[in-house]
Amino acid sequence: MSAETHLSARVVNAGPAAGPALISQEPLGFLGGVDPDTGVVIETGHPLEGQSVAGSVLVFPTGKGSTVGSYTLYRLARNGLAPAAIVNAEADPVVAVGAVISDIPMVDQVDLSRIQTGDRVEIRDDVLIVSSTAANTAPP
Amino acid sequence: MDLSAEERAMLAGDLGPGVAKALEIIVALGRVYGARGLVPVTSVQVAGVSYRNLGEAGLQFLTDWADQGARAQVPATLNPAGIDALAWRELGFSEEFAGRQMAVVQAYEALGIAATCTCTPYLVGNVPSFGDHIAWSESSAVSYANSVLGARTNREGGPSALAAAIAGRTAAYGFHLDQNRRAALRVVIRCPVRTLSDFGALGHLVGKHARDKVPFFEGLGECSPTQLKALGAAMAASGAVALYHVDGVTPEADRSHALLPEHETLVVPDLQSAYAALNAEATEIDLVWFGCPHAGLDEIAQLARLLEGRRVAAATWVTTARAIRERAIGEGLVASIESSGARVLADMCLVVAPMQELAFRTLATPSAKGATYVPSHAGLAVRFGTIEQCVEAAITGIWPA
Numbered sequence: 001m002s003a004e005t006h007l008s009a010r011v012v013n014a015g016p017a018a019g020p021a022l023i024s025q026e027p028l029g030f031l032g033g034v035d036p037d038t039g040v041v042i043e044t045g046h047p048l049e050g051q052s053v054a055g056s057v058l059v060f061p062t063g064k065g066s067t068v069g070s071y072t073l074y075r076l077a078r079n080g081l082a083p084a085a086i087v088n089a090e091a092d093p094v095v096a097v098g099a100v101i102s103d104i105p106m107v108d109q110v111d112l113s114r115i116q117t118g119d120r121v122e123i124r125d126d127v128l129i130v131s132s133t134a135a136n137t138a139p140p
Numbered sequence: 141m142d143l144s145a146e147e148r149a150m151l152a153g154d155l156g157p158g159v160a161k162a163l164e165i166i167v168a169l170g171r172v173y174g175a176r177g178l179v180p181v182t183s184v185q186v187a188g189v190s191y192r193n194l195g196e197a198g199l200q201f202l203t204d205w206a207d208q209g210a211r212a213q214v215p216a217t218l219n220p221a222g223i224d225a226l227a228w229r230e231l232g233f234s235e236e237f238a239g240r241q242m243a244v245v246q247a248y249e250a251l252g253i254a255a256t257c258t259c260t261p262y263l264v265g266n267v268p269s270f271g272d273h274i275a276w277s278e279s280s281a282v283s284y285a286n287s288v289l290g291a292r293t294n295r296e297g298g299p300s301a302l303a304a305a306i307a308g309r310t311a312a313y314g315f316h317l318d319q320n321r322r323a324a325l326r327v328v329i330r331c332p333v334r335t336l337s338d339f340g341a342l343g344h345l346v347g348k349h350a351r352d353k354v355p356f357f358e359g360l361g362e363c364s365p366t367q368l369k370a371l372g373a374a375m376a377a378s379g380a381v382a383l384y385h386v387d388g389v390t391p392e393a394d395r396s397h398a399l400l401p402e403h404e405t406l407v408v409p410d411l412q413s414a415y416a417a418l419n420a421e422a423t424e425i426d427l428v429w430f431g432c433p434h435a436g437l438d439e440i441a442q443l444a445r446l447l448e449g450r451r452v453a454a455a456t457w458v459t460t461a462r463a464i465r466e467r468a469i470g471e472g473l474v475a476s477i478e479s480s481g482a483r484v485l486a487d488m489c490l491v492v493a494p495m496q497e498l499a500f501r502t503l504a505t506p507s508a509k510g511a512t513y514v515p516s517h518a519g520l521a522v523r524f525g526t527i528e529q530c531v532e533a534a535i536t537g538i539w540p541a
Contacts, residue, residue: 068198074200091172093297101299
């Protein structure tokens with residue numbers, strides 16, 4: 001069984017996208033936070049440390065850290081390791097610029113509490129369609 | 141967002157993929173910050189030059205963008221690099237780094253950015269007029285342009301400033317709008333603020349308190365442009381201050397308009413806590429650094445006087461813009477400084493230089509901005525004090541007690 005939820009969003013960088021959600025409750029910085037040659041989160045102590053962002057719908061509250069992080073996203077994309085999409089509560093300029101230069105669809109102003117890691121998330125314009133898998137859906 | 145027909149055509153790719161990308165970046169930022177439209181810019185300053193920070197990812201991006209035909213449409217200048225383009229080998233920097241750094245500067249030149257490699261574009265001909273909309277990155281230059289020149293810029297990142305140069309526009313939000321240029325923090329000075337390091341120390345204190353608020357200074361009296369440069373640079377390093385007003389000095393400091401009726405007040409009784417915060421315990425000094433932000437001709441002339449007939453024991457670097465160095469050569473100042481053993485260097489900044497390639501452990505500087513960034517960015521223990529104390533440290537190799 002799967003349940004489908006529609007969430008409203010603001011488009012930061014337009015484009016259709018879909019993938020499994022990878023969720024961090026903590027802000028994420030890309031320079032020094034994600035290895036551009038493996039796609040793996042390398043910031044010590046980060047909730048996503050050791051996990052790959054490649055192909056995921058990457059969900060985190062907002063960006064942090066150096067403005068050079070925009071270029072780390074670009075290098076991820078050049079290496080074929082970019083997330084399929086980025087979903088934020090509030091976009092910050094570093095991640096927004098990184099998404100644009102790397103052609104990664106991005107939305108913000110989303111209620112992140114409605115998404116769980118492993119959910120399938122599809123972005124259609126300014127709507128997020130969240131399908132929770134059977135394994136993720138708690139029995140009533 | 142309201143875009144003109146021309147802007148929509150640019151976004152649609154009518155002027156090529158490079159211009160379309162620039163518009164996409166600016167429009168995305170406009171969305172994030174709630175801008176109603178775009179505004180033409182007359183000047184751009186681009187940060188993000190050191191290969192140490194950009195890496196291959198940044199270099200690749202710049203090269204790809206230039207290959208798409210992107211070119212600056214308005215006068216645009218470049219921030220400092222990690223090395224002096226001519227003196228890097230004598231200073232001990234590696235050939236590997238120098239090669240990648242030169243490739244970055246060449247990529248920017250291909251994009252139509254003038255390779256000035258300085259954080260003080262306003263000293264080398266990129267001087268916006270009062271009221272001009274501009275797009276500058278480099279926090280100290282942003283502060284100077286907004287506050288001392290009365291031009292209008294947000295704190296751009298490297299890519300967004302570059303996008304503004306290519307699009308000839310930026311999104312109209314933040315400091316482009318009148319209502320965001322008024323002060324929410326009144327700063328009352330109750331102590332003498334005399335030396336260049338005093339102005340930096342004051343900026344360090346106020347920046348920490350203000351974060352990104354606009355401060356309004358009372359009780360500072362007359363200040364020179366060089367003193368304001370040090371004040372603004374320090375506030376932009378310890379905080380994120382992009383604009384400040386100084387009563388009776390800066391061009392927008394008409395109190396009835398510049399200070400919001402509802403404001404917070406900060407009284408500064410002394411500067412001791414800033415001097416304490418910016419000083420480590422170092423006694424032996426390996427390296428003395430003047431010129432953060434890059435030294436003007438007045439600062440170089442002062443150092444020439446202080447070093448005249450003396451010999452330095454510590455490595456002593458004065459960083460400045462290449463064009464200012466040329467003028468200083470013409471006035472005999474570089475020969476005078478370098479006869480002491482000190483060096484006048486261009487193009488570079490120690491904060492973005494690969495300092496780990498060299499063997500320095502301690503540094504002395506009269507720059508509060510430099511003293512804020514050097515410990516974390518260059519890994520050196522820092523002494524912060526007056527120009528005279530720093531010259532003394534250069535001569536003896538020991539921080540004066």
